[in-house]
Amino acid sequence: MSADVVVVGAGPAGLTLANLLQRNGIACVVLEARDRSYVEQRQRAGVLDHYGGQIFERAGLAAEVLAGAPVERFLELRYEGKPHLLDVPALAGGRAGWIVPQQMLVRRLLGTFLAGGGDLRFEAREVALHDLTSAPRVTYTDAAGPHEIECSYVAGCDGFHGVSRPSIPEDELTTYTFDHGIGWYTVLADAPPPRYPLMGIGANGFAAQFARGPGASRFYVQYRPGAEDPRAWPDDRTWAELRVRLGDPGLPGGAITDREIVEMRSFVAEPMAYGKLFLAGDAAHIITPMGAKGMNLAIADADVLADALTSALRGDDAALRAYSDVCLRRTWDYQDFSRWFTEMVHDIDGDPFRRRLARARFDRLFTNQAAAAAFADMMAGVELVS
Numbered sequence: 001m002s003a004d005v006v007v008v009g010a011g012p013a014g015l016t017l018a019n020l021l022q023r024n025g026i027a028c029v030v031l032e033a034r035d036r037s038y039v040e041q042r043q044r045a046g047v048l049d050h051y052g053g054q055i056f057e058r059a060g061l062a063a064e065v066l067a068g069a070p071v072e073r074f075l076e077l078r079y080e081g082k083p084h085l086l087d088v089p090a091l092a093g094g095r096a097g098w099i100v101p102q103q104m105l106v107r108r109l110l111g112t113f114l115a116g117g118g119d120l121r122f123e124a125r126e127v128a129l130h131d132l133t134s135a136p137r138v139t140y141t142d143a144a145g146p147h148e149i150e151c152s153y154v155a156g157c158d159g160f161h162g163v164s165r166p167s168i169p170e171d172e173l174t175t176y177t178f179d180h181g182i183g184w185y186t187v188l189a190d191a192p193p194p195r196y197p198l199m200g201i202g203a204n205g206f207a208a209q210f211a212r213g214p215g216a217s218r219f220y221v222q223y224r225p226g227a228e229d230p231r232a233w234p235d236d237r238t239w240a241e242l243r244v245r246l247g248d249p250g251l252p253g254g255a256i257t258d259r260e261i262v263e264m265r266s267f268v269a270e271p272m273a274y275g276k277l278f279l280a281g282d283a284a285h286i287i288t289p290m291g292a293k294g295m296n297l298a299i300a301d302a303d304v305l306a307d308a309l310t311s312a313l314r315g316d317d318a319a320l321r322a323y324s325d326v327c328l329r330r331t332w333d334y335q336d337f338s339r340w341f342t343e344m345v346h347d348i349d350g351d352p353f354r355r356r357l358a359r360a361r362f363d364r365l366f367t368n369q370a371a372a373a374a375f376a377d378m379m380a381g382v383e384l385v386s
């Protein structure tokens, strides 16, 4: 069979792209390695930034994607137990993000694509990309046996561990990896969400609490990688660490339903294209969760790629040739923001000089209007200006 575009991966990048292409009348097939319930239940990000929301508004998908999603307003930074509130939308000229858990976004995008007659194949195994610099083909296997799809373009939206990036010859890519030297232990718990997204900063280390639905919270706790594995902590220890670091001795505990280690690592592969393969989202870059930009970058890439592929399939490939450069500008901008934010809220190795720098950074946010506005601008998401 054939398609204009084969999209590999049904995460935020692949499903955003598939929906936008569908709206543009471009025939695409989405291949997803996992089954539907796995994809719809994978919990990760929680915030769609203002720019990401606008992508869905422009595409006429806001009613499907954003229905009932609360607007994100205040961010609470609690320094040694003392609360400081940032009204991010007010500082960003009214641009607010939405609280949209990633699994809800994925479920909605998936439903919309399928309701529109989209072709999405779950449990596609052994996906392999061929002839990427001439006439691309994608092969895969499922319960019915092996399949081959001829296509004009392949979109590699299959995350950091997918098959797309490794299909590019190594000497065609420059990769950048940065280890932030911090560990994050994250737990999902049946615990009432905080009033506002909450970050605790102090000499005991960083912790955070974010809403994940009406009766659930995701918590993050900084730990020292290599020295310990917090997944072995008894729940009492986890709650004790959270109470101290969030400056809330009365923080109610609850059943912990998921425990994970988050790699505080950044990665970028350049260029985000090879022949007729275009990488989007985590397939091309990963970023620390500080600033909540991973899912938003994936959606922003997909938006740029959808327009570029549509134009190319209609005869004008200028935007497709610019795709990688355009997306890398935003990627590096967000990497810098995420690193800046990471250094502000973490006590890294208890280094006293770094601690004072971090405090100066923090104070600037609450004493300098321009600095606060610049922070809020990044939180809202950046429209690229050429």
Ligand SMILES: Cc1cc2nc3c(=O)[nH]c(=O)nc-3n(C[C@H](O)[C@H](O)[C@H](O)COP(=O)(O)OP(=O)(O)OC[C@H]3O[C@@H](n4cnc5c(N)ncnc54)[C@H](O)[C@@H]3O)c2cc1C
Residues within 6 Å of the ligand: 008, 009, 010, 011, 012, 013, 014, 031, 032, 033, 034, 039, 043, 044, 045, 046, 047, 102, 124, 127, 157, 158, 159, 160, 161, 162, 163, 186, 260, 262, 280, 281, 282, 283, 289, 291, 292, 293, 294, 295, 296, 297, 298
């Ligand atoms: C614990 C955690 C917390 C996070 N918190 C935030 C946050 O607060 N804010 C934020 O913005 N980001 C956050 N992120 C990052 C965010 O989740 C990712 O950036 C986002 O999922 C990237 O979307 P994607 O579509 O590029 O990749 P993915 O979501 O990884 O989707 C890739 C898809 O491709 C499929 N796939 C993989 N290999 C193949 C293959 N060979 N063939 C076919 N299909 C394949 C996968 O099954 C998957 O469905 C967090 C991540 C983690 C792990």
